[in-house]
Amino acid sequence: xxxSTYYRACLLAVLxxxxxxxxxxxxxxxxxxxxxxxxQITLEFPTDNDAVFNGQPEYFYMGLxxxxxxxxxxxxxxxxxxxxxxxxxxPAGYRFTRFHEGVDIAPVYRDGDxxxxxxxxxxxxxxxxxxxxxxxxxxxxxxxxxxxxxxxSTFYTLYAxxxxxxxxxxxxxxxxxxxxxxxxxxxxxxxxxxxxxxxxNLMLSEYFDVxxxxxxxxxxxxxxxxxxxxLAGISPIDLITYNFRRPRASILAKLAEEEIEVTAYVPAGxxxxxxxxxxxxxxxxxxxxxxxxxxxWEVGFTRAGRPxxxxxxxIHIASIELGRVDPLVRADYLHSRILTRRGPGGTLNxxxxxxxxxxxxxxxxVPNW
Ligand SMILES: [Zn+2]
Numbered sequence: 543x544x545x546s547t548y549y550r551a552c553l554l555a556v557l558x559x560x561x562x563x564x565x566x567x568x569x570x571x572x573x574x575x576x577x578x579x580x581x582q583i584t585l586e587f588p589t590d591n592d593a594v595f596n597g598q599p600e601y602f603y604m605g606l607x608x609x610x611x612x613x614x615x616x617x618x619x620x621x622x623x624x625x626x627x628x629x630x631x632x633p634a635g636y637r638f639t640r641f642h643e644g645v646d647i648a649p650v651y652r653d654g655d656x657x658x659x660x661x662x663x664x665x666x667x668x669x670x671x672x673x674x675x676x677x678x679x680x681x682x683x684x685x686x687x688x689x690x691x692x693x694x695s696t697f698y699t700l701y702a703x704x705x706x707x708x709x710x711x712x713x714x715x716x717x718x719x720x721x722x723x724x725x726x727x728x729x730x731x732x733x734x735x736x737x738x739x740x741x742x743n744l745m746l747s748e749y750f751d752v753x754x755x756x757x758x759x760x761x762x763x764x765x766x767x768x769x770x771x772x773l774a775g776i777s778p779i780d781l782i783t784y785n786f787r788r789p790r791a792s793i794l795a796k797l798a799e800e801e802i803e804v805t806a807y808v809p810a811g812x813x814x815x816x817x818x819x820x821x822x823x824x825x826x827x828x829x830x831x832x833x834x835x836x837x838x839w840e841v842g843f844t845r846a847g848r849p850x851x852x853x854x855x856x857i858h859i860a861s862i863e864l865g866r867v868d869p870l871v872r873a874d875y876l877h878s879r880i881l882t883r884r885g886p887g888g889t890l891n892x893x894x895x896x897x898x899x900x901x902x903x904x905x906x907x908v909p910n911w
Pocket of ligand 1: 644645739740
């Protein structure tokens, strides 16, 4: 057993006892999601680096230089998930305006020349759906996408900047299987800043190719629907930690409880295809399927532009409209992916319209919002 795996097992054991879970609970292999029972999910870290569990985030995240108030500062926070890059001075103080859709995990092993050696492993059972084995043609460099079915919903983990990929598309992998070696392929990286860029995603649309051909014909076609733009990242370390601390709790229930920060109304039509894969996004649909048609759809987003809810609505509208805006988001200056700060509540910006057009693309129709 590798050392870190041993520590993780010990920590898990301690947590179990500390929380007073019974042997019966430990043996249970199914969780209940409110939409039926599904096999219990156990997620692992994608490399041996688990320092974030030991209260040492500075060893877990690969930092970067951030320019703040004209001064360059090295910070591990720049490797975390969220609005952590590109500081801008605002009346409310410095705010980071660029969203980092995953986490940058630092290597723990290097050879004598400083080349990273860490194995990159699938965090759960799944199927390899995409391998970009060339270091060029993507900011991600060499990257792998693995598809997982969690509680009946499809999620995609993405492992980027690899030195080497060791699996093929279509291959089934088990949790902990090696899929590649950590590296620094992709734009603007060097050996010193080698890291694994890791994401856990929802796919916005299975018809992404149709959308891209029409709206962004110059984008590379080689990544197909596994283009980063079509994969909306959720906070990966939060999810793994949640799963570790509450192994029987539903991941979907956690995601469905997430706060909606901005909503937008989309004009009349059928439900978007994402609801077939993620029925839990429609909170008012309960266990039923969404209606085949609605006068409008209200899409709830995080401020980073990840859909959190999609509800049928009876409001009649002619074109896309801004719905509710969380007061904290309105007061802040961090909403570059959804809102532009203009007018009392802000306005939906072009990147929000573009995101919505991806989500509502059908094989026969690409919205021109
Ligand atoms: Zn990254």
